[in-house]
Amino acid sequence: MECRISKPLRARLTILPADGGWLVRGTLTGEVVLPCNRCAEDAVAELTAAFEEFEELPEQEEGIPVSGGAGPDAAQPPESHIFYEHNAPMLDLAGICWEEFVLALPINPLCGPDCKGLCPQCGANLNVAPCSCSRDEGDPRLAVLRGLRLQG
Ligand SMILES: [Zn+2]
Numbered sequence: 498m499e500c501r502i503s504k505p506l507r508a509r510l511t512i513l514p515a516d517g518g519w520l521v522r523g524t525l526t527g528e529v530v531l532p533c534n535r536c537a538e539d540a541v542a543e544l545t546a547a548f549e550e551f552e553e554l555p556e557q558e559e560g561i562p563v564s565g566g567a568g569p570d571a572a573q574p575p576e577s578h579i580f581y582e583h584n585a586p587m588l589d590l591a592g593i594c595w596e597e598f599v600l601a602l603p604i605n606p607l608c609g610p611d612c613k614g615l616c617p618q619c620g621a622n623l624n625v626a627p628c629s630c631s632r633d634e635g636d637p638r639l640a641v642l643r644g645l646r647l648q649g
């Protein structure tokens with residue numbers, strides 16, 4: 498995904514010890530530039546996300562080497578951000594921040610609420626100038642689909 502960070506991302510995290518794990522509370526703020534969903538021009542999206550996650554302390558298994566040999570069966574549950582280093586549980590803060598960042602990204606980024614998008618026929622950016630294509634006959638690609646459906 499094409500994504501540029503235009504204002505520094507800030508994450509504030511509060512980590513509270515809880516029964517069997519940690520409670521991670523935080524906020525994520527910043528600004529990113531994504532391609533507009535309609536015209537592919539720059540769409541600026543402000544990020545403000547608040548989250549609260551419980552990170553469960555995984556079972557520490559004895560005698561299993563930490564690195565290497567981890568097949569698909571040996572993988573830890575992917576939702577856990579706790580790992581062990583020298584028998585001490587560590588919290589993968591970068592992993593949590595990354596996950597929250599991805600979740601905070603807009604699903605449908607638009608350069609503006611009234612973006613006109615691209616002409617489906619000639620591809621012109623209709624925000625810049627209207628094109629000369631006729632829109633009365635509908636999208637020719639949809640007409641093809643309609644024809645196929647009738648035959649099917
Ligand atoms: Zn746009």
Ligand SMILES: [Zn+2]
Pocket residue numbers: 616617618619620621628629630
């Ligand atoms: Zn056009």
